Amino acid sequence: MASAARELGYAPDAALLMAHMFVFYLGILADVTPPVALAAYAASTIAKLDFFKTGPYAGILALAGYLGPYMFAFHSDLLLVAVKNWDVAAALGVLISFASGVVGMYSLAAGVTGYLRGPLPRYLLLTPLGVVNVVVNPLQSPAMLIANMAALMFAALKK
Secondary structure, eight states, rough: OOOHHTTTTTHHHHHHHHHHHHHHHHHHHHTTSTTTOOHHHHHHHHTTTOOOHHHHHHHHHHGGGGGGHHHHHOOOOGGGSEEEEESHHHHHHHHHHHHHHHHHHHHHHHHHTBBSSBOGGGGTTTHHHHHHHHHHHHHHHHHHHHHHHHHHHHHHHHH
16 A cells, blocks of 8 residues: 555655554454444443444444545645645644544534534535545535535534
């Protein structure tokens, strides 16, 4: 994976760290999601529920966590290795990437669960997923992000 990242233009140290973080992050999530799902198995035992219903639901709820490794891959400045000269612009770029990752994970969680400060209406269920597409893909226009965020804020503030 690191060699593929190098071919995409990443610096060697950033490519190696990105590959390790990608695999490590997904390895941690294996405890939540099926087929391993050790945490879901323990939770279903404590709650005295059926594991075969709890496991897939835990996978759905953990879906927002799967955005993290892709944020590392598409926004290498999150690893802080790719930033060579620290100035205001570099720090602002890292903060924007971090904030977009937080917004993306929150939006994906809202889109999957259908709940954002209350149940989302059916016509707004795909809006958080649109925010995730814009946040993860660095080639999207900022206008699409603003439009999706405005719709998401409208859903959050509407009673």
